Amino acid sequence: MAGSDSVLGGEEAARQSHQAMASLVDYFTTLIRQRRHSPRDDLISALIAAHDAGDSLSEDELLGMCVLLLIAGHETTVNLIGNGLLTLLRHPDQLNLLRRQSEYLTSAIEEMLRYESPVQRSTPRFAAEPFVIGGEQIEAGQQISLMFGAANRDPAHFSDPDRFDITRQPNPHLGFGMGIHYCLGAPLARIEARVAFTHILERLPAIRLATDTPAWKPVTWLRGLKSLPVLV
Numbered sequence: 001m002a003g004s005d006s007v008l009g010g011e012e013a014a015r016q017s018h019q020a021m022a023s024l025v026d027y028f029t030t031l032i033r034q035r036r037h038s039p040r041d042d043l044i045s046a047l048i049a050a051h052d053a054g055d056s057l058s059e060d061e062l063l064g065m066c067v068l069l070l071i072a073g074h075e076t077t078v079n080l081i082g083n084g085l086l087t088l089l090r091h092p093d094q095l096n097l098l099r100r101q102s103e104y105l106t107s108a109i110e111e112m113l114r115y116e117s118p119v120q121r122s123t124p125r126f127a128a129e130p131f132v133i134g135g136e137q138i139e140a141g142q143q144i145s146l147m148f149g150a151a152n153r154d155p156a157h158f159s160d161p162d163r164f165d166i167t168r169q170p171n172p173h174l175g176f177g178m179g180i181h182y183c184l185g186a187p188l189a190r191i192e193a194r195v196a197f198t199h200i201l202e203r204l205p206a207i208r209l210a211t212d213t214p215a216w217k218p219v220t221w222l223r224g225l226k227s228l229p230v231l232v
């Protein structure tokens, strides 16, 4: 993931990233071969069997889909849980409110997605036609990125945007993107976060931060912690 960053990634990170991608491809190539030979009741077997209008996924498409689902489905949710927990622990009034009134869990998770968005920047887009935004001229075909993290703190859309408010309503955040590329896994991610926070709140009544300055991963398009030391 570190090597995937066009802003901070250096040569060494790019080298490690290529190596990691090569082992991920090896891993899935073996797994796909095994599932072709003896299918199971799992996602890879379903992807191999999937047909659409007589067409099926090529080997490269299968590999691409497996890598995408693993990265898009894992790293992001890990960061939602980590960032969300950090934010709750930094806002004890909100944490106490959630402990007292667990019906706020749904809106609390939406607020975590807005306030510390795990995906800060979109995948690349290419302008279909020329336009001007924020005084900048964008030409047709030019590559642009959408800054979800910034949009989620936009004062034109959120009152007091730098305040973490688990009761915030409405909360039209872009934590899962928007439009045709809207996150495929959003419902699953919300369920995972609900399970994680329900258990953390129940099982760790005295949880508190062990450091005021946890380290962030050196990636700008995602936002996530390297680790979150806590005392329980």
Ligand code: HEM
Pocket: 068, 069, 072, 073, 074, 076, 077, 080, 117, 118, 119, 121, 122, 123, 124, 148, 174, 175, 176, 177, 178, 180, 181, 182, 183, 184, 185, 186, 188, 189
């Ligand atoms: C908290 C967790 C998650 C967050 C914050 C998140 C965020 C996002 C965002 C912002 C996009 C849009 C990217 C863009 O427009 O350029 C996206 C797309 C996507 N996400 Fe997620 N995601 C999460 C969890 C998941 C999970 C669990 C899965 C799969 C199991 C998943 C699979 C995907 C896929 C396949 C796309 C591409 C959809 C498309 O281009 O049509 N995501 N996600």
